[in-house]
Amino acid sequence: MEIFHISAECYPMAKVGGLADVVGALPKYQKKAGHEVRVVVPCYDTKFKKENEFECVHWGDVKLGNFNFPFSVLKEKTDKLGFELYLIEIKELFDRPNVYSYQDDVERFVAFQIATLDWIIGRETIPDIINCHDHHTGLIPFMIKYSYKYAKIEKVRTAITIHNGLYQGQFGFDKLYYIPEFDLKHIGFLDWSNAINPLAVAVKCAHAVTTVSPSYLDEINVFANGLEMLFNSVRDKSKGILNGIDIEVWNPAKDKMIAETFSIKTFEKGKQKNKEKLCEIFELDPTKPLFSFIGRLFDEKGGDLLPQASALALSENFQEINILILGSGNPIIEEQLAALKNDYKGNYNAFIGYNEELSHLIYAGSDFILMPSRVEPCGLNQMYSLRYGTIPIVRRTGGLKDTIIDFGDNGNGICHNQASVGDIVYSINRAVGLYKNKESFNKIRKLGMGIDHSWERVCQEYIEIYNLIIQKNEG
Ligand code: ADP
Known part of the structure; x- marks a missing residue:
């Protein structure tokens, strides 16, 4: 043909x-x-x-x-x-x-x-x-x-x-x-x-x-x-x-854009090295769980919810978590997210712009990826995250609904129903609990890495x- x-x-x-x-x-x-x-x-x-x-x-x-x-x-x-x-x-x-x-x-x-x-x-x-x-x-x-x-x-x-x-x-x-x-x-x-x-x-x-x-x-x-x-x-x-997903471009075992390559057998050590690199670049704390967002900063992606959700999660859990944002879009959201850097130094950072290489490092080094989308026709970030051993936190919509099941139902991620600040912060709190239980945390990461989303x-x-x-x- x-x-x-x-x-x-x-x-x-x-x-x-x-x-x-x-x-x-x-x-x-x-x-x-x-x-x-x-x-x-x-x-x-x-x-x-x-x-x-x-x-x-x-x-x-x-x-x-x-x-x-x-x-x-x-x-x-x-x-x-x-x-x-x-x-x-x-x-x-x-x-x-x-x-x-x-x-x-x-x-x-x-x-x-x-x-x-x-x-x-x-x-x-x-x-x-x-x-x-x-x-x-x-x-x-x-x-x-x-x-x-x-x-x-x-x-x-x-x-x-x-x-x-x-x-x-x-x-x-x-x-x-x-x-x-x-x-x-x-x-x-x-x-x-x-x-x-x-x-x-x-x-x-x-x-x-x-x-x-x-x-x-x-x-x-x-x-x-x-x-x-x-x-x-x-x-x-x-x-x-x-x-x-293109498993040749998105392959943690061969990815030249990340600090240390890793496989399903070596992911714990490999991911920690990538996390340390990210934390060094963005002055975050590698001993704390790292929540990231990568994407276009628009309402459709729940971008408007991120500033308030980040501030709330960081104040509720201050010293407990890191949040890192990579994105660009609506200038108002960009400004709000950039402003938070001063308020939560050491636990929060944002790169406002587009950076392909950094996105790979973030998929590799994060513990959780946030996707509070209002609309998500398919979503690729959650599939890249799974492949890189990063647990997706998603709103149940579109392709996110088709790919992510809550860990409470023996699934591969964390799900919430509403595109709201409350739901995001609640999910972050559940994630912090999961992070503390290393056995369950690793089991879910491994489960995600083993899923075949190839073309x-x-x-x-x-x-x-x-x-x-x-x-x-x-x-
Ligand atoms: P959409 O096409 O609606 O933006 P998808 O989840 O389908 O959302 O795809 C987003 C793609 O764009 C992913 O490959 C993601 O890593 C990438 N991406 C989005 N924003 C950025 C950014 N600021 N820097 C680097 N990559 C980005």
Whole structure:
């Protein structure tokens, strides 16, 4: 099967969150399973772009109405990622350091999608599957089916994978002319609440819809920023597939980003060394349990609860615990978390920003990871934590519900029901109790390390869906 993954992020080329990890791993395992797999992302000005070699395999012009953007398709030369990586270079729109949050994001991602399809129709072979990821690539299933320009590939099967349904990429019908010409009788596919909603478009037009966990599929039927009814109506072509993790990148026995590597046999000593390193860097106390948070500091992740929960847990348990935060996002939350450094010196610290290397050290050196998310389509942090012998403390939602069971039920973590300061602090207190009981503490850490969340198993579920939609004889 020839499979294209089209996405705004792909690790290690460009990463903001879990989308990058998935698009950097799933294709690798699909390739290992014998398929031809190609990943297409925009060519941002990132470290990976600067440090690697590419060859130009195609060029052309994208037209958005009267605007004309020259583009090139660059192929990574060595295929060292385990799949073919292609970058869509549109200098005017993507030669910038960040992935998102520019005023012209609509133009950037519409142009990216058009350039990608322009290139695909010019190739000799026609792909079997185009797997789109999130709203940035949501117009593709529509354009393939209905834009005259892409008639050559109109039968290609498409899937949309939803990593986060809260973001939908809406824009006004005043920009309708950006989309390559189609019969206006199909315009309804673009419309959701009088706007062009790329995520809704993909859900309507793709042959299959997948979400990144089974529970998240249930949740978006009741809470999806206005798309609930739509998700309900496409249940028969939808499936929730729990993400895997890339066990080659996330391997405590070989990880070059941590202070000391360790296995399930040596985790006690290995984790302690990593904890000591973290405590040295952040002036914390290595004899006390270390609770960490890694992630985007937004309400969706329960980021707004962290300042108060940290302050309360540290004052209730002062001298008993350490808390370490790695994250960035809402400036108000960032400021509150940074301010706590002065109040709880020696037991609390925060690194406000993004740091991949530090994230590995934190997974390796922490005792517990906090994930008080309000919404968590899958969540990868808890799976990385398990693999690194760190016990997840999670709110029961989405993928967290699918992967973490409370230790009171013989499970692998600590769970609470509410996204509230009280629930977080209560869970921290339970964790402190567990930490003191070394036998139970180690048993749970070991249990987590032994769980198989690898992509090998999961990637087959995607292939089954692809086969299903290829076999179905529909338009
Ligand atoms: P989401 O995609 O919603 O942000 P996920 O749990 O799916 O959440 O994935 C988050 C990924 O991003 C993980 O690999 C996590 O380690 C990483 N990450 C998030 N914030 C940071 C940060 N500030 N520094 C380093 N890595 C981060």
